[in-house]
Amino acid sequence: MKWNVQRGLLLSCCLLLAACSSQPDAGSAGNWRGYTQTGLASYYADRYHNKRTASGEPYKKSANTAAHMALPFGAMVRVTNLANGKSVVVKVNDRGNFPRGRIIDLSRAAFSSIGNTRSGLLKVKVEVL
Known part of the structure; x- marks a missing residue:
């Protein structure tokens, strides 16, 4: 009986901690x-x-x-193509699991506005606004 109570308390604590560790919302983008x-x-x-x-x-x-690994949903981000200086402002609304070196995944429209989609990848600077 004592073991079941301890296990129940441990499970409750784990669930409480998991609930507290959710991703920040757009309100914390600041x-x-x-x-x-x-x-x-x-x-x-x-x-x-x-x-x-x-x-x-x-x-x-x-x-x-755009998709970003850590920035909160709703964050507004300026993405600047370092080769030509063109930039676009995007809203983060997705997550990504990116290969090494990739930091952001843009919509087709956003990518096209700062570079040629045929290139596939652009070296960029990301700045949270």
Whole structure:
């Protein structure tokens, strides 16, 4: 009996801690303001158009959105192509599991506005606004 009570308390504590460790929401995007990062940007394949993103929004290839590993959903980010100086502001609405060196995955529209999609990857600077 004592073992079951201890196990129950341990399970309750674990569940409580898991509930407290959720991703920050867009309201905490201000905590990231001024954060910058440099690396590679890629873009979503067309096959993801209208599929749900991690935030629950559908991916729209014509919208200026992006996936990032850590930035909160709703964060507004300026992405600048380091080769030509062009930049675009995107809203983070998805997560990504990126290969080494990639830091952000842009919608097709966002990527096209700062570089040629035929290149596939761009060296960029990401700045949280």
